[in-house]
Amino acid sequence: MQTQTREEKKRQTRKQLMDAALTLTGSGRHFSSISLREVAKNAGVVPTSFYRHFSDMEELGLNIIDDLGLMLRKLMRTARQHEDYFEAQARNSVEVYAEYVCAHKNYFFFMEQVRTGGSSALRKAIRNELKYFSNELASDIRPLAQLSSTDDTDLDIICQLIVSTVFECTIDLLDHIETNPAYLDTYIEHTLKKLRCVWLGATSWQS
Template identity: 30%
Template sequence: MVEPVVLSRQEQKERTRQAILVAALELSGESGFAQLSLRQVARRAGIVPTAFYRHFTSMDDVGLALVEQCFQTLRAMIRDAQRDPETFADIIDASAEILVRVVKQNKTHFGFVARERASGSDSVRQAIQRELELFISELAVVLARLPHIEDWSSEDVRMAAGLFVRNMVYRAEQVVHAPDGRADVEEDIKRKARREMRLIVLGFEKWRS
């Protein structure tokens, strides 16, 4: 006979918190996060509304937690790129491959960012903007090691990182909306992303801070 798994109080609390986040993420894909009510999310998560307040103070609090989760995925993508021994030998091809693979694996998270950065509540949109700026800063640290950039000002390195991030966000949104099973569409997105990134990199050698 298999003994039932007994969770600690902390494990139960974290499981319920994750259930709330998953419910909010799923429901936001159906009607937009700003339209969600606490009761809808509690019902989908399988809890009573009063239990919601043991984990979050408001729906805005849930939105901020979802933004944080989404950008943890983006940071993991950058860490994957840095761990890849071939990344700096061919950073553009590696970036395009990693971008499409990670977005496909996390479509709900990237879809949330794509929707809410333009039409979400003020607090969620501002949180996404802050995270994008932080993401640009982290990417700038990586780019600063590349040839032709080591003598640039920090402002110019951030500018280059911003160009890459805007390209990545745009192409990530295309992956989110791409039909499942369409390898040809994914390859076209990667091809366009590579071309655009190469165009950015071509300017590195000639640019003077």
């Protein structure tokens, strides 16, 4: 069954390379300490083939971030439901988030690692994704009456706070979930409490 066109085959090895890199990062290694040769080997390909797809590891990383971005957008679409009540919306969002983290551990491991420990280009790319996330949130909640006395710049900052509160201890979730699956609920409840606290502040904010 030689049903594979050349283009398909190329896309496939490309994906294998990216998957190999993600698997390695997910297994406790840091992305910046992973060698091109290791990635190639784990993808079942000779080192020189790597160059047919990426010029170096950084470019591989940037492409992973692109995929990560797509995943985050899907996550947002799933979580968004335009409920008016904060509690319901927040609970749903955090649950969806936690679900995604568990379903795509390697991506989130990569993200947490690279956000603070990647090359400056990689850090910047991740920062952009998070910025997009918080901008979306801002335009979602901007119309709410409870936020009418918050001006745009303050709302932006508050949205950054909300986003970083959710993302911030993802690494803790990833660390604990391996040994103790019950931590998932703890994470959800703790995060919700934090969000409630922020929301309480946001709705009584006077710009």
